Amino acid sequence: MSKVLAVGHVPETIPARRWLPVLLALLLLGAVLISLSLGKYPIAMQEIVLFMRQQLLGWPGMTPERYELLRNILWEIRAPRVAAAVLIGAALSTSGAAFQSMFINPLVSPGLLGVLPGASCGAALGMLLSQGWFGVQACCFAGGLLAVGIAIGIARLYRGDRLLMLILGGIISGSLFTSVLSIVKYLADPYDQLPAIVYWLMGGLSMADSTTTLAVSIPILIGLCGLMFMARYLNVLSMGDEEAVSLGVNVRLIRAWLIFFATVISALTVVVGGLIGWVGLIIPHIGRMLVGPDNRILLPVCALLGGLYLVVVDDVSRLLLNVEIPLGIITALIGIPFFTLVLKNAKKGWG
Amino acid sequence: MTMLKVKNVSFGYGDRPVLKDVSFSIGKGSLVALLGPNGCGKTTLLKTMLGLLPLESGEVLFENQPVTGFDRRGLARRIAYVPQIHRASFAFQVLDVVLMGRIPHKGYWTAYNRTDEALAMQALDKLGIAHLHDRPYTEISGGERQMALIARALCQGAHTFILDEPANGLDYGNQIKLLEQLAELATEGYTFVMSTHFPDHVLWVASQVVMLRGGKLVAEGATDDVVTRENLCHLYQADVQVWQLLENFKICVPERLRSRLCDGQRNFMPQAVYDAC
Numbered sequence: 139m140s141k142v143l144a145v146g147h148v149p150e151t152i153p154a155r156r157w158l159p160v161l162l163a164l165l166l167l168g169a170v171l172i173s174l175s176l177g178k179y180p181i182a183m184q185e186i187v188l189f190m191r192q193q194l195l196g197w198p199g200m201t202p203e204r205y206e207l208l209r210n211i212l213w214e215i216r217a218p219r220v221a222a223a224v225l226i227g228a229a230l231s232t233s234g235a236a237f238q239s240m241f242i243n244p245l246v247s248p249g250l251l252g253v254l255p256g257a258s259c260g261a262a263l264g265m266l267l268s269q270g271w272f273g274v275q276a277c278c279f280a281g282g283l284l285a286v287g288i289a290i291g292i293a294r295l296y297r298g299d300r301l302l303m304l305i306l307g308g309i310i311s312g313s314l315f316t317s318v319l320s321i322v323k324y325l326a327d328p329y330d331q332l333p334a335i336v337y338w339l340m341g342g343l344s345m346a347d348s349t350t351t352l353a354v355s356i357p358i359l360i361g362l363c364g365l366m367f368m369a370r371y372l373n374v375l376s377m378g379d380e381e382a383v384s385l386g387v388n389v390r391l392i393r394a395w396l397i398f399f400a401t402v403i404s405a406l407t408v409v410v411g412g413l414i415g416w417v418g419l420i421i422p423h424i425g426r427m428l429v430g431p432d433n434r435i436l437l438p439v440c441a442l443l444g445g446l447y448l449v450v451v452d453d454v455s456r457l458l459l460n461v462e463i464p465l466g467i468i469t470a471l472i473g474i475p476f477f478t479l480v481l482k483n484a485k486k487g488w489g
Numbered sequence: 490m491t492m493l494k495v496k497n498v499s500f501g502y503g504d505r506p507v508l509k510d511v512s513f514s515i516g517k518g519s520l521v522a523l524l525g526p527n528g529c530g531k532t533t534l535l536k537t538m539l540g541l542l543p544l545e546s547g548e549v550l551f552e553n554q555p556v557t558g559f560d561r562r563g564l565a566r567r568i569a570y571v572p573q574i575h576r577a578s579f580a581f582q583v584l585d586v587v588l589m590g591r592i593p594h595k596g597y598w599t600a601y602n603r604t605d606e607a608l609a610m611q612a613l614d615k616l617g618i619a620h621l622h623d624r625p626y627t628e629i630s631g632g633e634r635q636m637a638l639i640a641r642a643l644c645q646g647a648h649t650f651i652l653d654e655p656a657n658g659l660d661y662g663n664q665i666k667l668l669e670q671l672a673e674l675a676t677e678g679y680t681f682v683m684s685t686h687f688p689d690h691v692l693w694v695a696s697q698v699v700m701l702r703g704g705k706l707v708a709e710g711a712t713d714d715v716v717t718r719e720n721l722c723h724l725y726q727a728d729v730q731v732w733q734l735l736e737n738f739k740i741c742v743p744e745r746l747r748s749r750l751c752d753g754q755r756n757f758m759p760q761a762v763y764d765a766c
Binding site for chain 1: 503536539541561562563564565566568569570572575578579580581582585586589590592593595597598600601625645
């Protein structure tokens with residue numbers, strides 16, 4: 139027994155835990171600024187700083203014509219897109235990490251309860267019914283919530299291990315919405331609607347305008363904060379239901395809130411960017427490699443990492459070729475080999 | 490002083506009755522062992538004592554109030570649960586696992602502070618595993634993990650501990666360490682209820698025994714009165730003798746082993762064993 143540690147002495151935490159979030163935040167800020175300057179019309183970093191100063195602080199630093207141009211490019215086109223990338227990356231990674239803890243399984247993704255198929259199906263249905271852009275987004279969001287609602291409803295029908303029933307409910311609900319999506323695709327006009335649906339399903343941020351981004355940013359930020367506030371409870375839930383109850387935790391209530399927050403923010407990512415897979419699965423793994431499984435630090439790190447990752451991947455998607463490569467394709471191409479590699483390690487701590 | 494009282498408790502999963510009219514009570518500072526064959530309802534009984542299962546009839550009283558009447562946080566500050574060997578999926582640091590014991594003391598919006606961490610370290614130190622505080626929970630041994638969970642229970646501020654087969658899966662050395670630790674804590678006034686498959690463990694440390702078979706109470710009372718040949722035979726459907734070796738020490742000897750031992754070796758036997766044979 140070590141007597142080096144006096145009774146009550148509090149050990150220092152791992153150094154990485156303290157400086158890593160700061161480092162990631164700085165990296166994210168740098169990536170955002172660089173992404174703003176990159177594009178068909180390159181803009182120097184100094185000009186971005188000058189423009190931001192004028193835009194945010196009202197401190198004029200350039201001619202009105204130049205300001206108008208920059209306002210158009212930076213404020214109307216690039217900023218919403220970059221902001222959307224950060225928000226979506228953060229939302230998918232954080233809800234993925236939360237689901238992995240909650241379901242005590244490092245191999246689940248935020249789509250476990252069917253939110254992603256549900257939202258895709260909703261969006262496709264919206265396009266089929268030729269609702270306006272807003273209508274499509276509303277259908278998308280509603281579809282995501284409905285799918286998770288059905289999954290929970292199915293889980294409620296049966297007795298037994300709650301987590302297992304939820305997972306089965308999610309599989310059933312997800313398959314249901316995937317089938318409905320196929321029907322919608324089959325019925326869609328092959329010259330006009332079908333390509334739009336397919337393009338949506340590949341995921342991408344070209345549709346991210348300032349109105350949409352602004353509208354989703356508030357609920358996404360609230361959802362992220364909600365998940366992070368419950369990090370302590372997530373730790374306890376990852377030890378199993380009965381243990382959590384014996385520690386005085388209201389498991390049903392906490393789980394309901396966690397599923398609610400994770401579902402809302404995941405559905406909103408589909409509203410803005412379509413289906414962007416694999417982020418919510420691999421970023422939590424990287425986060426856990428860096429700071430360990432304690433959700434109090436893991437969730438903020440995942441949010442930062444996810445934001446950083448998606449900003450960079452989105453830059454690649456819009457700049458690598460003359461035409462834009464759908465974002466979801468790139469995240470899958472990166473995610474699948476990475477996942478195959480981590481699977482070996484993930485299994486170790488699982489059985 | 491009575492800490493826990495189980496009164497005519499019956500419980501079933503669906504149509505399958507598991508506990509039938511079980512009653513006993515437990516005093517403060519006692520170390521109670523729950524004995525019974527596989528599937529006799531030991532774990533279920535422990536869970537009902539924690540208020541985790543809805544009873545069909547009867548009630549469980551903690552400090553003379555029904556456990557179901559406590560709010561979960563309040564109960565968690567009084568009774569702690571140490572589950573069976575863990576399926577650990579995430580490599581939390583040992584200190585983080587122990588810190589979870591502070592959760593019933595914190596509001597929804599307050600984070601753990603230095604005091605909580607100091608209390609967690611104190612609990613680890615009390616069990617002699619303070620040096621493990623920064624090790625991953627998944628990489629320490631089963632015995633150390635069991636100690637960490639007991640540390641968490643201490644950290645919870647609880648005075649009554651419910652342990653589900655704590656010695657299961659531990660090597661012999663760690664079994665001894667664990668039992669000694671529990672016995673020591675019991676002298677400090679902590680109350681323990683543990684299920685076990687080892688009647689010898691019971692004879693070493695337990696002050697009280699509850700025997701369960703097929704969901705029914707077989708016997709209940711002070712260890713000396715209850716751990717007898719008749720009761721063990723009935724409990725396990727195997728003939729087991731209980732030898733009094735010293736004035737205050739007994740061991741269990743299976744009848745088949747006894748017959749082999751006692752055939753023609755009497756000259757080499759210590760007097761106590763000779764008498765027992």
